[in-house]
Amino acid sequence: MVVSLSRQGNVGIITVDHPPVNAISAAVRAGILEALAQAQADGALEALVLAASGRTFMAGADITEFAKGPAGPTFHEVCQALEAAPKPIVAALHGTAFGGGLELALCCTARVAVPSAQVGLPEVKLGILPGAGGTQRLPRLVGVAAALDIIVSGDPVAAPQAAKAGVVDALIEGDLLAGAVAYAQSLLAKGQPYRRVRDITIDPESIPADFFAAARARFAKERRNQFAPQKIVDAVEAAVVLDIDAGLERERALIAECFVHPQARALQHVFFAERQVAKIPNLAKETQSRPIAKVAIIGAGTMGGGIAMNFANAGIPVTLLEVSAEGLERGLGVVRKNYEASAAKGKLTAAQVEARMAHITPTLAYSDLADADLIIEAVFETLDVKRQVFQELDKVAKAGAILASNTSYLSIDTIAQYTTRPADVVGLHFFSPANVMRLLEIVRGEKTAPDVLATSLELARRIKKIGVVAGNCHGFIGNRMLEGYGREANLLVLEGASPAQVDKVLFDFGMPMGAFAMSDMAGLDIGYRSRKERQLTNLQARAGRVGDKLVEAGRLGLKSGAGFYDYAPGSRTPMPSDATAQIIAQVQAGEGISARKIDDQEILERCFFALVNEGLKILGEGMAYRASDIDIVYINGYGFPAYRGGPMHWAENAIGLKTLLERLQHYAAQTGAPWWTPAPLLERLVSEGRSLASI
Numbered sequence: 001m002v003v004s005l006s007r008q009g010n011v012g013i014i015t016v017d018h019p020p021v022n023a024i025s026a027a028v029r030a031g032i033l034e035a036l037a038q039a040q041a042d043g044a045l046e047a048l049v050l051a052a053s054g055r056t057f058m059a060g061a062d063i064t065e066f067a068k069g070p071a072g073p074t075f076h077e078v079c080q081a082l083e084a085a086p087k088p089i090v091a092a093l094h095g096t097a098f099g100g101g102l103e104l105a106l107c108c109t110a111r112v113a114v115p116s117a118q119v120g121l122p123e124v125k126l127g128i129l130p131g132a133g134g135t136q137r138l139p140r141l142v143g144v145a146a147a148l149d150i151i152v153s154g155d156p157v158a159a160p161q162a163a164k165a166g167v168v169d170a171l172i173e174g175d176l177l178a179g180a181v182a183y184a185q186s187l188l189a190k191g192q193p194y195r196r197v198r199d200i201t202i203d204p205e206s207i208p209a210d211f212f213a214a215a216r217a218r219f220a221k222e223r224r225n226q227f228a229p230q231k232i233v234d235a236v237e238a239a240v241v242l243d244i245d246a247g248l249e250r251e252r253a254l255i256a257e258c259f260v261h262p263q264a265r266a267l268q269h270v271f272f273a274e275r276q277v278a279k280i281p282n283l284a285k286e287t288q289s290r291p292i293a294k295v296a297i298i299g300a301g302t303m304g305g306g307i308a309m310n311f312a313n314a315g316i317p318v319t320l321l322e323v324s325a326e327g328l329e330r331g332l333g334v335v336r337k338n339y340e341a342s343a344a345k346g347k348l349t350a351a352q353v354e355a356r357m358a359h360i361t362p363t364l365a366y367s368d369l370a371d372a373d374l375i376i377e378a379v380f381e382t383l384d385v386k387r388q389v390f391q392e393l394d395k396v397a398k399a400g401a402i403l404a405s406n407t408s409y410l411s412i413d414t415i416a417q418y419t420t421r422p423a424d425v426v427g428l429h430f431f432s433p434a435n436v437m438r439l440l441e442i443v444r445g446e447k448t449a450p451d452v453l454a455t456s457l458e459l460a461r462r463i464k465k466i467g468v469v470a471g472n473c474h475g476f477i478g479n480r481m482l483e484g485y486g487r488e489a490n491l492l493v494l495e496g497a498s499p500a501q502v503d504k505v506l507f508d509f510g511m512p513m514g515a516f517a518m519s520d521m522a523g524l525d526i527g528y529r530s531r532k533e534r535q536l537t538n539l540q541a542r543a544g545r546v547g548d549k550l551v552e553a554g555r556l557g558l559k560s561g562a563g564f565y566d567y568a569p570g571s572r573t574p575m576p577s578d579a580t581a582q583i584i585a586q587v588q589a590g591e592g593i594s595a596r597k598i599d600d601q602e603i604l605e606r607c608f609f610a611l612v613n614e615g616l617k618i619l620g621e622g623m624a625y626r627a628s629d630i631d632i633v634y635i636n637g638y639g640f641p642a643y644r645g646g647p648m649h650w651a652e653n654a655i656g657l658k659t660l661l662e663r664l665q666h667y668a669a670q671t672g673a674p675w676w677t678p679a680p681l682l683e684r685l686v687s688e689g690r691s692l693a694s695i
């Protein structure tokens, strides 16, 4: 029974029981209607409570039903039944009353919640909008501006704040059900008429004339290229200009537009992909994670300090080791500065800053790492230094400790060989700034034990990262794909496009910034050093020629005030540079290249198809478990727009694998460059008519 009706005296309790999150499936909607009808017919019942069992009140519509299309009673029917009920109904909220769950609660007479509960309308994160009256009822309760922010952000609101805003009528300390029953009794004592949210009117005069135009302009910038936020503005505007029933009808039309937009499919793909990454194929169910009670970080530089913060933030004691007292002091100083910056923004209290700093214990002695359950090194990126560190760790780390490297491209297998316990060695590749970026690549070595992978994935969740398992290839998943993207951007500039033209195409597509603005921000000397270390073919080296010349001219990017772009003193705004144009012309002359006009479509195809082709090679080589894992890497580590689903979802759904293959073959024929050879997996999928999900 997904919905049951029980009785406590004269109060009926409708309880939804549809684990894990009481998603509102067709059966739940039918069950609520059935229980409502029974309760209304039961003369002994004078009031009702709508509650849910398990860890949360209804957390929204059942997303797994979206692809199947509508079935069973609609949300609208359930909302109407709740609002038409002559007996007062109190919604009892705990956990995350999200989406349709909150919307049903808004149709009840009142809402009570435990202080730890959260309410929210996260539909926008799925590319849709609240379709069960949320865009009409919430503005009536909290006001148009506040409602718009809650709905467009999709972010949760803690129950105490929701109570202040008027969404929750009472906070219940102690037993929620008892509190809800008592509240229902208090409504009976007050007697009719019971206020219904739908009866609250919004005075159009109270809304500034340009409010919605300004909202559209704001979200066109803040939620660039995104469809649902604009439709949310339309829906909330309807709550002001139409009566409730017309407004509800308008909302239903608007969510229908969203459901069929490619961005909705993309974002729903991302929702499930984010949960798939934690599933390791063929991992025995009984695999136990190793307990991680204490962590140690080696290296208190930018990365080491940022990594340490993740654990301190999660309340996990972390020992931070450096080779010098100055280095340690400097590293701790940076960590404290980061925390104090958060405190200045009101994100942390001074006490929380001290508590987090107290979780970090500095040391200069390897012996202090002996009781750590996990040790992560974030030292200089050379194998020689890694060897010294891991040989030392092999001596001091306790049996069963996980030994992790934060390397961004060195071989985990090589590093594991520096120890007598390769099964305990794994890559934990954080992205800079490590205390901010959500992605954590968990690099599986040849000998990495399965429970080490499982432990790493669990730990990722604990420190609010999204962990993705990557194979041990050069660049793992993200950086390996980035290489092709950056190479094409540079070659396009060599062939006649300007850095600004390339960056505009990439930015307009939805990347947070273009390739050259990103290189300037990261520092051109990083690529310069890497190119010098590797034996590049002439064709590969060509892509780096302009970057090399810029570095040799002292133009290292933002940090030197000029790179591909010029920067006014103190400004981070990239400005096209004549100096760079001259360097490009010199390199073109040296390479015998005569610049040609390049259209935006070629720029888009070459940068993103190179990225996707590499992703398909990674998938085909088993360096990623799923195409959707690669999407999660690129969205969370490199800012690929989630509303396009990630590079692999975009390639398959917006371009089509057949077209992609044809274009790769075109560029391979045009350039003769080996990297345009289509991934073997792509050729197989196209010839067999299979999808990426079939792998």
Ligand code: T1G
Pocket (backbone or CB within 6 Å): 020, 021, 023, 059, 060, 061, 062, 063, 064, 075, 096, 098, 099, 100, 101, 103, 122, 123, 126, 128, 129, 130, 131, 132, 134, 272, 275, 276
């Ligand atoms: N439908 C179906 N399955 C869901 C689900 C949902 N709404 N939410 C979670 N799951 C599955 C999830 O895939 C995972 O499955 C398991 O539950 C645990 O989830 C009309 C149309 C509630 C905060 O967007 O935000 O209402 O991997 O790992 O970290 O206007 O789940 O175990 O097989 O995330 O504790 C609006 C989405 C829907 C809420 C719990 N609601 N869910 O987080 O667990 S649209 C949402 C969440 C809507 C109406 C519209 C989170 C959570 P598996 P989990 P968690």
